[in-house]
Amino acid sequence: MSLGERRKALGYSQETFAQALGVDRTTVGRWESGKTEPQPPLRPRMAEVLQLDLAALDGLVSESRTPAEGVAALRLTAHQGLRDADDMIRRDFLRAIAVTGALAALPTGETEELQDGSWRGMSDDFLRMNSHLWQVYELARSKSSIHPIVRGQITALSRTLRSRPAGEVTNLCGAAGDLFQLAGELAFDNNRFTDAAASYTVAASASKDASAYDLWACALVRHAYLDVHERHYREAAETLSAAERVARRGDSLLSTRHWVASVQAEAHAGMGDLAACERALDEAEQVRHLNEGSNNGGWLRFDGTRLAEERGARYVQLGRLDLAEQALQSALEQSALAEGHSFRRRGVVLTDLAAIGAKRRDPDHVITFGREALQLAQETSSGYLARRLHRLRAEFGSLSRDARVADLDAEINTLKTT
Structure with a gap:
């Protein structure tokens, strides 16, 4: 049977x-x-x-x-199992929110309250752990290595929700809005876009319930970036417009609204609107006038250090290659000097510089930067960087007649995007 x-x-x-x-x-x-x-x-x-x-x-x-299916199944089980487990974790969390939300709506006296007050520090404990996980994520060469820890943290949060008094739900929703954004980042890097969208949606909903406007806006920005990545720029612009309105209700001392502007610049560049793109970049530059502490190093990391690479990448999109090269070279020098810089970010800058070489039909330029970007993609197993390099291949065209470019093209083709 x-x-x-x-x-x-x-x-x-x-x-x-x-x-x-x-x-x-x-x-x-x-x-x-x-x-x-x-x-x-x-x-x-x-x-x-x-x-x-x-x-x-x-x-x-x-x-x-069947025996034939067995071989294929072995290849798919780990990946699909990861998706199924993540889906169950999200459902479990939403179930816990529904139950505790129902309890919160009951008249006073009908919900059970803990007497020892031990729950008061629980949300702070989760936030501290979340902050640590974001730091590990930022520095990790292989982003997927921290996925099991994040899943465990979400599971613990769901269990805590079921055992806490209804009045504590709001604070724990804030911790969830933080944690599900990290889960979405991990899914995005692993080319699991539907899972990423689901995590960002849960993050936005939890952040809204916590009245955490900056956290909510950041979840919307991350959701919009899925459309940006898939080049659905108008859809992204609509989501970013909502994020902008939410961010206005947030903390003016945080850099949230400037990050929104930075991603809006990418959407405008994708639509070919240079003037709107530069206006958004100028708004993003205003982050430099904020005091120290305008980002928390976790779900909000925008502090202006990436503006050179962002501006360079936008100019590449718009075909302004001289401006792009100047900005990207500056970004590359900054990343080499920075302590604890992101290997993925450096790889993206190198890929953009290689794209400039491809557009100029300069094989030496392509090889110089493309080779280093490829090495970083191999070392980090970053699905995001692999996808950027696969897009670079589309720029090669007749350059592939050069044996070195042809070899680079073949090696990029072997990169896994998941």
């Missing part, structure tokens, strides 16, 4: 079976077709629903896979 046959024998459709386990119907379909396997945390509940012991369940899972 296969997994699907057992499910049907017990009267479950794929949809009702999925609901019993807290997963999507398509996930059940993948299990039954042998494309993926249920992850270990799910199996006890799955065995219970199917009225089996774990050993019998393992046998059904194995039966669902």
Whole structure:
């Protein structure tokens, strides 16, 4: 008997079976077709629903896979399992928010309050841990290495929500708005755009519930950047306009509104509007007039140190190559001098400089900067940097007749974007 046959024998459709386990119907379909396997945390509940012991369940899972499918499934299981686990974590968090929100709406006296006051420092503890995780994320060569820790932190936050008094929900929502933005960054870097969008949406919703306007605006900026990355510039501009309005209600001493302007510049450049792009860049430059502490080093890291590379990248988009090269060379020198600089950021600057060489049909320029960017992509396993390099290949054209450029093109082609 296969997994699907057992499910049907017990009267479950794929949809009702999925609901019993807290997963999507398509996930059940993948299990039954042998494309993926249920992850270990799910199996006890799955065995219970199917009225089996774990050993019998393992046998059904194995039966669902043909030898040919097995090879492909082994390649897909880890990636799909990661997506399923992330989806379950988001659902668990939203369920906890729904329950505690309902309790908060009840009349006074109908909700249970803790007497010892031990919950008061919980949200601060989560925020401190979140801040540490952002620092690790910024410095890590391989961003995916911290994904398990972030998932664990979200799981702990969900459990805490279920055990806290309703009055503490607002503070914990702020911690969630922070943490889900980091989860979205990790998904984005791993080329999982739908997961990234889902995490940013949860982050925006939690931040709104916490009345944390700067946190909310930053979640919207990150969501807009998904459209920017996919070159849907008008859609991005609409989201950024909303982020701008939210940021106006935030803390004027923070750099949130300047970061919004920086990403708006990219959207304007994508639409070919040089004047609007430069106005937005000039607004972003005003961050330099803010006092120290205008960013928190976590969900808000915009402090002006990236403006040279941002301006250079925008000029590349607009075809102003001389202006672009000057700004990007300055950014490259700054990154070499900075302590704890991001390897991914340096790789992006190198890729933009290589793109300038490609547009000028200069193979030496392409090789000088493209080779170093490729090395950083290989060392960091950054899906984002790999995607930028794959876009660079589209600029090569006739330059690929040069053996060195052809070799670079072939090596970039082997980079994985996930």
